Structures are given as C-alpha cells and as structure tokens.
Amino acid sequence: MYETVHTSKSIREAGMVSWLSLPTDQSVTAENHYMYSRNEQDYIQQLSIDCVIFGYREKQLNVLVPKMDFRGDFWALPSGYIGQDEGIGQAARRILEERTGIQTIYLDQFCVFGDAERSNAQVLERLISLNGDKLVERGLNSKALEWITRRFVSIGYYALVDINKVIPRKNEIDESIEWYPITQLPTLIMDHNEMVAKALETLRLNLDQKLIGFNLLPETFTMKELQELYEAIFDKPFPRNNFQKKILDLNVLERLEKKFTGAANKAPYLYRFQQ
Amino acid sequence: MYETVHTSKSIREAGMVSWLSLPTDQSVTAENHYMYSRNEQDYIQQLSIDCVIFGYREKQLNVLVPKMDFRGDFWALPSGYIGQDEGIGQAARRILEERTGIQTIYLDQFCVFGDAERSNAQVLERLISLNGDKLVERGLNSKALEWITRRFVSIGYYALVDINKVIPRKNEIDESIEWYPITQLPTLIMDHNEMVAKALETLRLNLDQKLIGFNLLPETFTMKELQELYEAIFDKPFPRNNFQKKILDLNVLERLEKKFTGAANKAPYLYRFQQ
DNA sequence: AATTTATTGTCTAACTCTTAGACAATAAAG
DNA sequence: CTTTATTGTCTAAGAGTTAGACAATAAATT
Numbered sequence: 001m002y003e004t005v006h007t008s009k010s011i012r013e014a015g016m017v018s019w020l021s022l023p024t025d026q027s028v029t030a031e032n033h034y035m036y037s038r039n040e041q042d043y044i045q046q047l048s049i050d051c052v053i054f055g056y057r058e059k060q061l062n063v064l065v066p067k068m069d070f071r072g073d074f075w076a077l078p079s080g081y082i083g084q085d086e087g088i089g090q091a092a093r094r095i096l097e098e099r100t101g102i103q104t105i106y107l108d109q110f111c112v113f114g115d116a117e118r119s120n121a122q123v124l125e126r127l128i129s130l131n132g133d134k135l136v137e138r139g140l141n142s143k144a145l146e147w148i149t150r151r152f153v154s155i156g157y158y159a160l161v162d163i164n165k166v167i168p169r170k171n172e173i174d175e176s177i178e179w180y181p182i183t184q185l186p187t188l189i190m191d192h193n194e195m196v197a198k199a200l201e202t203l204r205l206n207l208d209q210k211l212i213g214f215n216l217l218p219e220t221f222t223m224k225e226l227q228e229l230y231e232a233i234f235d236k237p238f239p240r241n242n243f244q245k246k247i248l249d250l251n252v253l254e255r256l257e258k259k260f261t262g263a264a265n266k267a268p269y270l271y272r273f274q275q
Numbered sequence: 276m277y278e279t280v281h282t283s284k285s286i287r288e289a290g291m292v293s294w295l296s297l298p299t300d301q302s303v304t305a306e307n308h309y310m311y312s313r314n315e316q317d318y319i320q321q322l323s324i325d326c327v328i329f330g331y332r333e334k335q336l337n338v339l340v341p342k343m344d345f346r347g348d349f350w351a352l353p354s355g356y357i358g359q360d361e362g363i364g365q366a367a368r369r370i371l372e373e374r375t376g377i378q379t380i381y382l383d384q385f386c387v388f389g390d391a392e393r394s395n396a397q398v399l400e401r402l403i404s405l406n407g408d409k410l411v412e413r414g415l416n417s418k419a420l421e422w423i424t425r426r427f428v429s430i431g432y433y434a435l436v437d438i439n440k441v442i443p444r445k446n447e448i449d450e451s452i453e454w455y456p457i458t459q460l461p462t463l464i465m466d467h468n469e470m471v472a473k474a475l476e477t478l479r480l481n482l483d484q485k486l487i488g489f490n491l492l493p494e495t496f497t498m499k500e501l502q503e504l505y506e507a508i509f510d511k512p513f514p515r516n517n518f519q520k521k522i523l524d525l526n527v528l529e530r531l532e533k534k535f536t537g538a539a540n541k542a543p544y545l546y547r548f549q550q
Numbered sequence: 551a552a553t554t555t556a557t558t559g560t561c562t563a564a565c566t567c568t569t570a571g572a573c574a575a576t577a578a579a580g
Numbered sequence: 581c582t583t584t585a586t587t588g589t590c591t592a593a594g595a596g597t598t599a600g601a602c603a604a605t606a607a608a609t610t
Contacts, residue, residue, distance in 0.1 A: 046319045047428060088389030088428060112387055112430055114363030153322060153363060155387050223587085242569060244588070264578040265586035498558080517598060519559070539607035540557035 043081040045147075048154045049092050050079040050113075050192065052199035053100065055163030055179055056216040061232045062179040063196060064099065064168060065188065069175035072130045074123070075186045077195060078177075079154070092157040099177065101167045106160040106215040110202040113191055114153035123189045124149055138173075158199040160215035204234060211252055214273040222259060222268040223247065318356040320422075323429045324367050325354040325388075325467065327474035328375065330438030330454055331491040336507045337454040338471060339374065339443060340463070344450035347405040349398070350461045352470065353452075354429070367432040374452065376442045381435040381490040385477040388466055389428035398464045399424055413448075433474035435490035479509060486527055489548040497534060497543040498522065 053064040068074040080095040082088055089107065097103055128135065128145075135145075168177040180186065185196060207213050213229055227243050247253065256270040328339040343349040355370040357363055364382065372378055403410065403420075410420075443452040455461065460471060482488050488504055502518050522528065531545040 044321045044426075044428060047322055082389070082428070084426060085391050087391040087393075088387060090391065109387060112363060112384060114357070114430075116360050116362040116365065118362075151319075151359060153319060153357070155389075239569075240587085241571085241589075246568090258576095260577085261586095262578080263586075264584065266576040266588080268587060514598075515558085516560075516600085521597090533605095535606085536557095537607080538557075539555065539609095541559080541605040543558060 042084055044084065046150055046152050048079050048081055048152050049088065049095060050077045050154045050156050050195055051092060051095055051099075052077060052110075052156065052158040052196050053096065054158060054160050054182075054199075054203065054216065055166060056229055056232065057163045057179065059228050059232055060181040060183070061200075062163065063182055063185060064166070064177065065180055065185070066099075066170065066174040066177040067186075069173055070127055070131045070134060072127060073186070074127060075188045075192075076190075077188060077192045088155055092155075092159075096157075096159050098171070099169055100159075100161055101169060102161055102165055106212050107157055108159075108202070108206065108212075109155060109157050111156045111195070111198050112153060113156060113195065115191075116151070118151065118154075118191060121149065154195075156195050156199060158203060160203075160212060162216065162218055164218060200233075207233060211250070211273075217273075220256060220270045220272050222270060224268060226271070317359055319359065321425055321427050323354050323356055323427050324363065324370060325352045325429045325431050325470055326367060326370055326374075327352060327385075327431065327433040327471050328371065329433060329435050329457075329474075329478065329491065330441065331504055331507065332438045332454065334503050334507055335456040335458070336475075337438065337456055338460060339441070339452065340455055340461070341374075341445065341449040341452040342461075344448055345402055345406045345409060347401060348461070349402060350463045350467075351465075352463060352467045363430060367430075367434075371432075371434050373446070374444055375434075375436055376444060377436055377440055381487050382432055383434075383477070383481065383487075384430060384432050386431045386470070386473050387428060388431060388470065390466075391426070393426065393429075393466060396424065429470075431470050431474060433478060435478075435487060437491065437493055439493060475508075482508060486525070486548075492548075495531060495545045495547050497545060499543060501546070 055062045055064060064078065065075050066078060068076060078095060078099045080091065080098075082091040086094070088109070092107055092109075093103075093105075096105060096107065124145075163179065168179070170177050182196070182200065185193065187193065188196070203212075207230070213226070213233065216229060217225065223244050224240075226247065227238055227240065230238055230243070252274050253271040254274050256272055258267040259270045260267055330337045330339060339353065340350050341353060343351060353370060353374045355366065355373075357366040361369070363384070367382055367384075368378075368380075371380060371382065399420075438454065443454070445452050457471070457475065460468065462468065463471070478487075482505070488501070488508065491504060492500065498519050499515075501522065502513055502515065505513055505518070527549050528546040529549050531547055533542040534545045535542055
C-alpha cells in the first residue's frame with residue numbers, strides 16, 4: 001500500500017535517521033536492491049540506542065525530546081542504530097552530537113530494554129493509519145516499514161550536558177526538538193517514559209559517587225546553584241549548611257573570586273570544578 | 276575450505292548452541308536454504324547474551340565455565356542468542372537453565388559489551404587453523420562461520436546459584452563445564468575475563484543493598500558461613516562482632532535451632548533468610 | 551566431676567560522621 | 581548608620597560505626 005519506487009532526497013541525505021526510518025546513505029536507491037540490502041547490513045539489525053539527554057535550567061532538570069513530524073502527537077527519545085564498524089559508545093556519542101552539537105559530554109549506559117512485547121506495533125499502527133500519505137511522500141516503502149516494525153532491543157544511555165552550550169537539532173522526521181522539565185514530560189512512545197525514569201534513578205545513584213553532576217552546570221557556579229541542581233535531581237531539599245560542608249569536604253572544587261550579584265546581601269563565591 | 280553439505284545430527288538437535296554455532300532447530304538442513312535463512316532469522320542477529328554464573332563453595336566464590344571441545348584450550352562464558360519472540364531476560368533464564376538445570380535463580384543484567392574491535396577474529400583464526408577437521412565434522416559450513424564471525428554485541432548477565440543444587444551440563448561443543456574459583460579463572464576468549472570482573476564489581480555494589488548474597492547459600496546457614504561468603508566476595512576480612520550486628524539489624528534473618536557441630540565449643544545458631 | 555579450650559553471641563565505650571541550630575560577615579537598601 | 585537578606589562557618593547533639601571485652605557453651609582434658 002505504501003510501496004514506492006523512489007527514495008526521498010531528504011531521507012537519502014540524512015545519513016542516519018532514527019526511529020521510523022531506515023539507516024540510509026548516499027548509495028541507497030530503491031532501484032538498486034543489492035545496494036539497498038548491503039546498506040541495511042551496514043547497521044546491526046534489531047538493536048538500537050535510545051538517549052536520555054539531561055540538561056539543567058531554571059532550577060529544573062530537563063530532558064531533550066524531539067516530537068515527530070506526524071499527525072497524532074508522537075514523541076520519542078533521540079535514538080539511532082549502531083554501525084557495523086562502530087562501538088556502541090561511539091554510536092551513542094554520534095547520536096548525541098547529531099542532536100546537541102556537543103562533542104565531549106558525559107555519557108553512561110544505564111540499561112538494556114528488550115522485552116519480547118516491546119514492539120512498535122500498536123504505536124505504528126496508529127501512526128500509519130493517521131499518516132499514510134506522509135509516509136509515501138517520504139519514500140518509506142513496505143520493505144522499509146518491515147525493517148522498522150521488527151522487534152527491537154534498545155540500549156539506554158543517558159547524557160549530561162550544559163544546556164547553554166546545546167543547540168538542539170531537528171532531524172528529518174522531527175516536527176520539533178525541545179527541552180521539557182522532567183516533571184512535565186509528554187507521553188512518549190513505547191517504553192520511553194520508563195527509560196527516562198530508569199535513567200533518573202541511575203543518575204541519582206551515580207551523582208555523589210562519580211561527581212558527574214558538574215557536567216550539568218556552566219564552568220563556574222555558586223554553591224547555591226549547585227545545591228539547587230542537587231535539589232532538582234533528587235526532588236528534595238538539602239540543608240544549606242551541611243550541603244556546603246559535604247561538597248567542600250570532597251576537595252574537588254576550586255574557589256574563585258566573589259560574584260557581584262547586585263543583591264542586597266553578602267556576595268557568594270564562585271566555584272569551579274577541578275578538572 | 277570448510278564448506279559442507281550436511282549438518283551434523285548433534286548440532287541439529289542442539290536447539291541452541293552458543294558461541295561457534297548457529298542457532299539451529301529441527302527444520303534446518305543445508306539443502307534447504309530458504310528454511311535455513313528463515314531459521315537464522317528466528318534469532319536476533321549480532322546480539323548475544325553472556326552469563327557469569329556465580330556459586331560459592333569451600334569459602335571461595337566460583338564461576339561456572341565451559342571449556343570448548345577444540346584443540347587449543349578455549350574457555351568461553353555460557354552464552355546464547357535471543358529468540359525473536361523472547362525477552363532478553365527470558366533468554367538469559369533459558370541459557371542458565373540449560374547449563375545449571377535450575378529454574379529460579381537470581382539474575383541481573385550488568386553491562387553491555389559492544390566495542391567495534393570486540394571481534395572473534397583472532398581467536399577464531401587460531402581456532403579454525405587448529406580445528407579445521409572438527410569444524411567440518413560438525414557441519415559448520417562457510418555460511419555458518421560467516422554468521423558467527425560477524426561482530427557481536429553482548430549483554431552481560433550474572434547469576435547467583437546454590438552450587439549444591441546445580442548439575443552442570445555440557446552442551447555439544449563443550450569438552451567440559453566446571454566451577455573455577457574466581458581467583459583461578461583460566462584465560463577466557465575475547466573480553467570474557469573483563470566481563471567477569473565487571474560482574475563481580477556489580478555483585479559487590481548490590482550485595483548489601485539487595486540482600487542478594489543469600490542466593491549463594493543453602494537454605495540454612497550459620498552466621499560464620501554468611502560472613503565467610505562476604506569475605507570471599509569482597510576479598511577482605513570483616514570483624515566478627517560487628518558483622519553479626521549489622522546482619523541481624525537488617526531484620527531479614529530468622530533464627531532456628533542450634534547446630535550440633537561436634538566441635539569443642541558453643542554450637543552456632545542456624546539462620547534462614549526470610550523469603 | 552571439675553577444669554580447660556575454642557568458638558559463639560552480646561554488650562559497651564570510644565570514635566566518627568551526620569544533622570540542626572546558631573552566629574558572624576557582608577552588600578545593598580532604607 | 582541601621583536594617584535586611586543571604587552567605588560562610590562553627591559547634592553541640594544525635595546517630596552510626598569500630599574495637600575491645602566478657603559471658604555462654606559444647607566438647608576435650610584432667
């Protein structure tokens with residue numbers, strides 16, 4: 001029904017379009033089935049990477065989520081496939097750079113999702129019934145759909161980024177890509193909401209241990225800002241006096257000059273994370 | 276060179292033979308390439324599960340490791356593939372039952388290994404050069420070898436079992452399957468030694484938190500036995516008095532009658548883990 | 551039968567770490 | 581100069597951990 005003989009230019013040039021698209025490159029044409037099938041084999045099949053990208057803004061933990069350019073309100077975590085000559089960490093890093101423009105970011109594998117029932121089937125059915133025309137437009141033929149609708153195992157990574165340095169980038173099938181406060185996430189497809197929950201749980205466990213929280217802040221920050229970050233992540237208040245002591249006792253912060261806030265009170269020190 | 280037209284009975288009947296064998300079932304014959312390729316598709320390609328099976332015996336933490344029936348001393352963790360209609364946890368459970376005969380065991384996913392360099396290539400080269408004849412005997416044709424030699428991503432699971440309840444089972448390509456004290460593991464293929472190390476690290480992190488250590492002991496045990504288990508896992512001594520207090524304060528143990536050891540001293544209590 | 555020996559179970563003082571309250575320092579506003 | 585709001589630090593109280601001591605006891609020894 002959605003069979004088509006041409007591959008749309010936008011898809012062809014995408015290089016890598018995640019969820020609801022085949023991995024493609026310049027050599028792909030529907031006329032050349034041999035090349036097509038070779039290209040399909042350039043990626044590991046039925047295995048994908050989903051990324052929970054955390055940023056911090058206005059005292060709230062945020063997650064970067066693209067909305068798909070289809071009728072029906074479909075949100076999905078940034079994701080992609082793994083090249084045959086690419087490590088899974090490399091692949092995650094590539095996907096993240098594509099969506100944030102940032103190269104060196106904190107990245108941690110947190111879980112694999114691979115239930116048998118974990119399928120796109122219902123979501124896809126709804127999406128297809130609402131968007132048949134668009135799918136044809138974009139050159140997704142039945143073979144491409146078959147590739148996508150197979151059961152996938154997905155490796156979950158979470159990333160911590162300085163939200164000010166990120167320029168969110170849509171890909172070809174996105175209507176938008178935006179930061180959502182974690183308390184106000186939309187309903188995502190499949191088990192992606194569960195993935196965010198699991199990522200947050202892992203972040204909490206690792207925060208003290210690995211001092212990774214600093215990846216969410218700009219280079220210099222006040223103690224209060226750091227405290228508010230902790231409060232946002234753990235969704236609970238920390239007592240000011242003891243928080244300061246605990247952090248300073250870690251001996252990982254360098255104290256810089258005072259910050260002139262213009263406020264009617266003692267100016268706070270700026271701190272920097274000792275690389 | 277190793278091309279062959281028949282598939283050996285042993286392999287055909289294996290159902291699932293991990294590493295160095297295709298996933299196979301009764302319907303596979305080399306003469307029927309369509310069926311063959313259908314069968315290949317019964318499993319997710321390039322994705323495998325490797326299991327670190329921990330047991331506890333004679334005050335030492337042990338790992339169950341099969342030795343492969345090939346010239347050249349090849350040890351590999353028990354592993355297998357994931358059926359198309361099978362969750363990854365289900366698959367791990369199936370692999371474990373095949374090797375231990377035990378159904379309900381503690382199981383935890385600890386890491387995914389997926390470096391691009393993570394390849395069987397060198398090991399396989401050596402194995403093939405030493406065992407060309409055996410491979411032919413066992414019906415591994417070039418297509419099967421191609422399947423195996425592709426790059427694999429592997430999900431690591433570790434399991435905790437009561438070593439007394441396990442009857443280790445060889446599969447078709449094993450020369451032996453035995454418990455090795457973790458301090459005296461042989462050199463395993465690929466990154467399997469690294470996997471064991473990572474599994475142990477995760478076990479240590481989870482031991483207190485999830486009370487999973489009790490899965491390694493028989494139903495009743497003395498406090499000293501539990502302490503020795505902890506000492507084996509963490510490879511360090513625990514002070515007797517405080518260890519007892521710490522464990523009892525968890526309120527998860529039920530104290531039974533005293534154990535008559537025949538030793539010239541006060542008999543220790545037996546304890547049982549409150550399910 | 552009393553004493554000795556080895557090990558188990560428990561108690562407590564000393565020590566450390568965490569928590570909660572208090573207060574001085576300070577930048578700007580009144 | 582005083583007031584206000586916030587920052588930085590100190591300390592006492594409380595909680596938890598560690599180290600030493602000692603009673604209980606099952607069998608061996610005398």
